[in-house]
Amino acid sequence: MNKTTNWVGQNLTLTIDKVAHGGIFVARHDGRVVFVSHVLPGEKVKAVVYEDRGGSFCRAEPTEILEASPDRVKHFWKQAGPSGAGGAEFGHIALARQRELKADVLEEALDRMAGIKLRPVVEAAPGDDEVNGLGYRTRVQLHVDEAGTVGPYRERSHDVVKVRDLPLAVEEIRELEFQNKNFQDVKKIEVAVSSTGQVQWKIDKKLKGDERLIERASGRTFRISGGGFWQVHKKAAEVLTGAVNEMIAAVGIDLEADNLDLYGGVGLFTGTIAAKFGKELRMTSVESFKVATEDATLNLADLPRVKAVCSATERFLNERVGNLDKGGKVASPRNSTIVLDPPRAGAGAKVVNQLLAISPAHIVYVACDPVALARDLKPLLAGGYELKALRAFDLFPHTHHVEAVASLVRKN
Numbered sequence: 001m002n003k004t005t006n007w008v009g010q011n012l013t014l015t016i017d018k019v020a021h022g023g024i025f026v027a028r029h030d031g032r033v034v035f036v037s038h039v040l041p042g043e044k045v046k047a048v049v050y051e052d053r054g055g056s057f058c059r060a061e062p063t064e065i066l067e068a069s070p071d072r073v074k075h076f077w078k079q080a081g082p083s084g085a086g087g088a089e090f091g092h093i094a095l096a097r098q099r100e101l102k103a104d105v106l107e108e109a110l111d112r113m114a115g116i117k118l119r120p121v122v123e124a125a126p127g128d129d130e131v132n133g134l135g136y137r138t139r140v141q142l143h144v145d146e147a148g149t150v151g152p153y154r155e156r157s158h159d160v161v162k163v164r165d166l167p168l169a170v171e172e173i174r175e176l177e178f179q180n181k182n183f184q185d186v187k188k189i190e191v192a193v194s195s196t197g198q199v200q201w202k203i204d205k206k207l208k209g210d211e212r213l214i215e216r217a218s219g220r221t222f223r224i225s226g227g228g229f230w231q232v233h234k235k236a237a238e239v240l241t242g243a244v245n246e247m248i249a250a251v252g253i254d255l256e257a258d259n260l261d262l263y264g265g266v267g268l269f270t271g272t273i274a275a276k277f278g279k280e281l282r283m284t285s286v287e288s289f290k291v292a293t294e295d296a297t298l299n300l301a302d303l304p305r306v307k308a309v310c311s312a313t314e315r316f317l318n319e320r321v322g323n324l325d326k327g328g329k330v331a332s333p334r335n336s337t338i339v340l341d342p343p344r345a346g347a348g349a350k351v352v353n354q355l356l357a358i359s360p361a362h363i364v365y366v367a368c369d370p371v372a373l374a375r376d377l378k379p380l381l382a383g384g385y386e387l388k389a390l391r392a393f394d395l396f397p398h399t400h401h402v403e404a405v406a407s408l409v410r411k412n
Contacts, residue, residue, distance in 0.1 A: 007049040007058050013066070016043045019101045021109065021371050023089040023400030024059075033057035037155070038082045038092060040069035041101075071097035076134065076398070077167050085152040085161040088168065091398045095133050099124070099394050102402040106370040106392055113374035114381060120392040122402060125235040133397025137169045139232045142189045148182040150189060168398060170234055172199055195234065200226065217241055218272040222299045228292045229265050233395040240405065241272040243391050244339060244364050247407035248273065251362045251388065255305075257336035259283040260360075262313045262351075267296035269339045269366075274303050281305060288312045313340070313347075317354035334410075337362040346372025349379070356383040363408040373404055384411050 014027035016039045024035045027047075033056055036047050044067035047060035061082045065072070071094045075081050080088040090098045099122040110116040128136065142150050145160040154161045163179050172193040183189070183203070191201040195217075198210035213224045217237035224230050231237045253259065255278060261270040264285030274281045282305040287293045289310075296308035309316060338360045340347060346369060347355075355363060356379070363385065367373035381387065385408040392404045 006054075007052045009049065011046055011048045011063060012060065014045055014047055014060070016041050016045065019104050021105050021400075035059045036062060037089060038062055039065075040072055040093060040097075043067055043069050043072070076132070077163075077165075079151075079161055079163040082155075084154065085163055086155040087152055088398045089155070089400060095124075095129065095397060098133075098397065102394065102400070103392065105400070106402060106404060109370040109374040110377070113371065114378040116374070116377065116381075116387060118387075118390060120390050120404070122392045122394050124394050125233055125239055127235065128394070128397055133394075134167050135170055135174075136233045136235070136397065137166075137173070138193050138195075138234050139230070140166060140169050140173050140191045142178055142191070144183050144186045144189065148184050148186075150179050150181060150183055176201070192230075194224075194230075202226070217268060218245070219275045220271040220299070222266050222268060222271065223295050224266050225291050225295055228289070228295055230268075231395070236393075236395045236403070237268060239393055239395065240366060240403065241269060243393070243405040244269055244366065245273060245276045247364050247389055247405065248277070248337060248362070251337075251407065251409055253277055253281075253337050253362070254335045255280045256282055257361075259336050260338045260340075261285040262317075262338065262340040263287065263342050264296060264308065265289075265341070266292050267299040267308060269341065270296070270306055270308075271300055271303070273339070274300075274306060279303055279305070284309055286311055286313055286316045313342075314350050314354070317351060317358065321354050321357045334359050334361060336360040337364070339364045339366070341366040342372075344369045344372065347376050352376050352379050356380070359384075359410060361410050365406045365408065367404045367406065368401065370402060370404065373406065377406065377408075380408055385409065386411055 012029050017026045018041050020026050024037050025039045027034045027036055039045055039062050045062045046064040047062045049058050049060045052058035073094050075091045077088050079085045080091055102122045107119040110118055143153055143160050144150050149160050149162050151161045151163045166174055173191050178189055189203055193199050194213035194215050196214045198213045200209040207226045215222045218241040264287045267285050270283050270285040285296050285308045293308050293310035300306045388409045389407040395403045
C-alpha cells in the first residue's frame with residue numbers, strides 16, 4: 001500500500017506491538033505506524049482506519065480480533081468499548097495486565113525523556129482487586145443531549161451514549177441514577193460524594209445537594225466547597241499522602257525551613273504532613289483557585305505556622321526567586337522541602353527553572369501524567385538533583401491513567 005495514499009476506510013490486518021501513552025497501542029503496516037485502540041500487545045486484528053492526516057502514522061479501531069491475547073477479558077461495561085462510552089478504554093484487559101501496561105508506559109517515558117532506567121511497580125489501591133477495580137469513582141461528569149438523554153460522551157465525539165449503569169462510580173452515585181433520567185435544557189451534570197457521606201451535584205452551574213463536602217484523609221478533616229478539587233478514587237487521598245509522607249520521612253524535613261506545597265488545593269498535603277511531623281511545621285500552601293484557598297485557610301487553621309496563599313505557582317515562585325541576593329543565594333533557607341502536585345500538563349519549564357533557582361533540599365513531585373513527569377524530571381536531574389524514590393499507583397482502574405510520586409534530593 002502506497003505511503004502517500006490516504007488510508008481512511010481501509011481495513012488492515014495488523015499485529016499489535018506495544019502500548020503507547022494515552023491508552024492506545026502501536027502496530028506497523030507498510031512502513032507506517034498505526035495507533036489502534038481497544039487491543040492488546042501480541043494480538044492479530046483487523047482494524048479500520050478512521051484518521052489519516054498523512055505523514056508517518058494513522059489511527060484505527062479494531063473490527064475483528066483474529067488472535068486474542070490471553071489477557072483479554074469480557075468488557076465489564078456493555079455500553080463501552082469501540083464506538084461506545086468513553087472512560088473505560090482498558091476495560092477489556094485483565095486488571096493485573098492493565099498495571100503492567102501502565103508500567104510499560106512509565107518506564108518508556110522515563111527512559112526516553114529523562115534517561116532514567118527504571119521500571120516501577122504500579123501498585124493497586126487498597127480493596128480494588130477484591131471488586132475488580134470497580135466502584136471507585138467519587139466524582140463523575142455526565143453530559144446531556146438535545147433529547148434530554150444523560151450519559152458519558154462516546155469516544156472521540158460529543159455524542160451522548162445512553163447507559164444503564166455507571167460501574168466505575170461509587171454506590172452513592174450509582175443510586176442517584178442520573179443516567180436513567182431525562183433532563184431538558186441541560187448540558188452537563190457533575191456529581192461528587194465525600195468519604196463522610198455528603199452528596200453534591202451541579203446541573204450546569206447550579207449547585208444541588210450538600211453545599212460543601214467533608215473529607216477525611218490521614219488523620220485530618222478537609223472542607224471542599226462547590227467545584228473544589230479532590231482526588232477521584234475513594235482511596236487516592238490516603239494513598240498519595242501516605243507515599244508523600246513516607247518519602248519525606250526517608251529524607252527528613254526541617255520544620256523551620258521555608259517549606260512549600262505548590263498547587264496545594266484545599267491543603268491536603270500541608271495538613272497531612274503536619275499531622276505526621278508535628279504542628280511546629282512551617283509551610284505555605286499555594287493555590288490559584290480562590291475558593292480552594294479559602295477552604296485551605298479553614299482546613300489548616302489549627303496549624304499556627306502554616307498559611308494558605310492564593311496565587312499562581314509561577315507567580316509565587318517568581319517572587320521567591322526575586323529574593324536572590326547578589327551572591328546568587330536565596331534569602332529563604334535552602335534546606336526546605338517542596339511538594340508539588342501540578343495538573344496533567346505538568347509543572348513546565350518555567351516552574352522547574354524556578355525550583356532550580358530556589359534549590360530546595362528535597363522535592364516531592366506528585367504526577368498524574370507519565371510523560372509530563374519525565375519531561376520535568378530531566379532538567380531537575382541535570383540541575384543537581386538525584387531521584388531517590390519513585391512509586392506508581394493505579395488510581396484509575398480500567399483507564400490508561402496512572403499516578404506517580406517521585407522523591408528528588410539535592411546532591412550538594
